[in-house]
Structures are given as C-alpha cells and as structure tokens.
Amino acid sequence: MTSKKSLQKFTTFEQKKDFIFQLKEINKEDLEILNDDEKTEFYQLLTERFNKLKGDENAEFLNQIWNITPAITRNIIWESNQNTITSTISGLMQDYGRMPTASEIAIKSELSRQTVTKHLKEYAKQPQYNEIVEQFKFMTSKVLAKVFKFAVNGDMSAAKLYFNVVGALNQNNQNTFIQNNNNYIQINGLIFNDEKLKTLKPEQLKTIEAILLSEDLEIIEQKTT
Numbered sequence: 001m002t003s004k005k006s007l008q009k010f011t012t013f014e015q016k017k018d019f020i021f022q023l024k025e026i027n028k029e030d031l032e033i034l035n036d037d038e039k040t041e042f043y044q045l046l047t048e049r050f051n052k053l054k055g056d057e058n059a060e061f062l063n064q065i066w067n068i069t070p071a072i073t074r075n076i077i078w079e080s081n082q083n084t085i086t087s088t089i090s091g092l093m094q095d096y097g098r099m100p101t102a103s104e105i106a107i108k109s110e111l112s113r114q115t116v117t118k119h120l121k122e123y124a125k126q127p128q129y130n131e132i133v134e135q136f137k138f139m140t141s142k143v144l145a146k147v148f149k150f151a152v153n154g155d156m157s158a159a160k161l162y163f164n165v166v167g168a169l170n171q172n173n174q175n176t177f178i179q180n181n182n183n184y185i186q187i188n189g190l191i192f193n194d195e196k197l198k199t200l201k202p203e204q205l206k207t208i209e210a211i212l213l214s215e216d217l218e219i220i221e222q223k224t225t
Contacts, residue, residue: 013038017045027067059112078128081119084109 016033020026020042034042046065053061062069062077069077088109092100102120106113123129144165150158 013041017042024064025067026065031068054110055106056112056114059115075128078119078126081111081115082123082128082132084111085116085119 013034016038019033020030023030031039031042050058050061050065066074085105088105089100092104092108096104100108102113102116105111106116109116144162147158147162147165151162
C-alpha cells in the first residue's frame with residue numbers, strides 16, 4: 001500500500017507510473033497516488049502494454065496487474081484465450097494427427113505455456129464455460145432437425161443417430177413409453193434394432209417421427225399439470 005510520503009515524493013505522472021510498475025503486484029490502493037485523469041491515462045497504458053506483450057512477458061504482466069483488472073476485462077481475456085487455444089488445438093490435431101502438447105499449443109498460439117496449462121486445467125470451472133455449454137444446448141433442436149431431414153430421405157446413419165438422441169432425451173422420464181440403449185429402440189413393446197432400422201422406408205420413418213413428437217407432447221403436458 002502506498003504511504004502518505006509517497007504522495008509527497010512523486011509529483012509527476014512519470015514518477016508515479018514508474019513507481020507503480022516497479023511493484024511485483026499492483027493493488028487498487030497503489031493507485032491512490034494518481035488523480036482521476038492520471039488513472040485514466042494509466043489504464044490506457046496498461047491496455048497498450050498488455051496488447052503489445054506476448055508469451056511469458058504477457059503472462060507475467062497480467063499477473064502483476066490482475067488485482068486491478070476489472071471483472072469484464074478478465075472475462076474478455078478468458079474468452080480470448082479459450083478461442084485461441086481451441087482453434088490452435090484443432091489446427092495442430094489436423095497437422096499432427098494427434099493431441100498437441102501444452103508446449104506446442106503455447107508456441108503456435110503465442111500464449112505462455114503457463115497460460116495454456118492453467119486454462120486447460122481450470123476452464124471447466126469457469127462460469128464462462130457454462131455459458132458456452134448452454135449455447136451448444138440451445139442449438140440442439142436446429143441440429144436435430146437437420147439430422148431428421150437426412151433420415152427421412154433414407155440416410156440410415158442419420159436415422160440411427162436421430163433415434164439415439166431422442167431416446168437419450170426421453171430415457172430419464174418414467175412416463176415415456178420410448179426406451180433406448182446402444183442396441184435397440186423400443187416403442188410400446190415393438191423393438192427396432194439396427195437391422196430393422198435399415199429396412200425402414202422414408203415414410204415409415206416419418207410415421208415413427210410422428211409418434212415421437214406426440215410422445216414429447218404428452219410428457220410436456222404431464223409435467224405442466
């Protein structure tokens with residue numbers, strides 16, 4: 001924490017700025033030697049320096065200023081790292097045909113190895129990760145509609161996937177008559193295994209789809225009553 005003597009010692013912004021940057025960790029109390037205009041200029045300087053630094057230097061600087069970094073900025077940094085690491089892993093897997101190491105990800109992404117390792121270890125605990133998961137859940141119905149479109153046109157792989165997904169959505173409800181496991185789908189006592197699904201015609205798949213939709217409607221009504 002900055003003492004009153006410091007307030008008297010540092011008279012120019014350059015002196016105050018240099019003093020603050022010498023600290024191992026910068027806290028909000030350390031900024032008390034700055035007036036409002038100087039704080040604005042100081043934060044602009046932080047942004048410029050953060051964007052300029054790469055790799056280990058960037059990670060060290062972020063650790064130094066973390067305690068004075070606003071929550072919204074922390075979220076932006078996390079999301080940026082998430083997108084960068086995800087894209088890098090995807091690209092390196094295509095190049096190498098295997099999961100890349102943390103060092104390889106760090107070199108390619110220009111992030112520090114410390115940043116990559118920490119992010120991979122802790123990403124699932126972050127609230128931002130839950131937001132990403134919810135976004136994928138939100139898109140489930142759209143993707144499922146695409147799968148069904150292929151299924152009714154005779155794509156048996158799509159039909160199998162469709163029934164597996166719908167079965168998984170319903171299997172935890174005790175009131176449903178649709179059952180599903182890795183080997184077959186059962187509707188009101190009738191078993192549809194892989195071989196049976198391959199023999200179904202598109203119009204038959206549509207009929208089963210109508211049954212599934214009516215079953216979903218029945219479940220919703222039972223939950224809301």
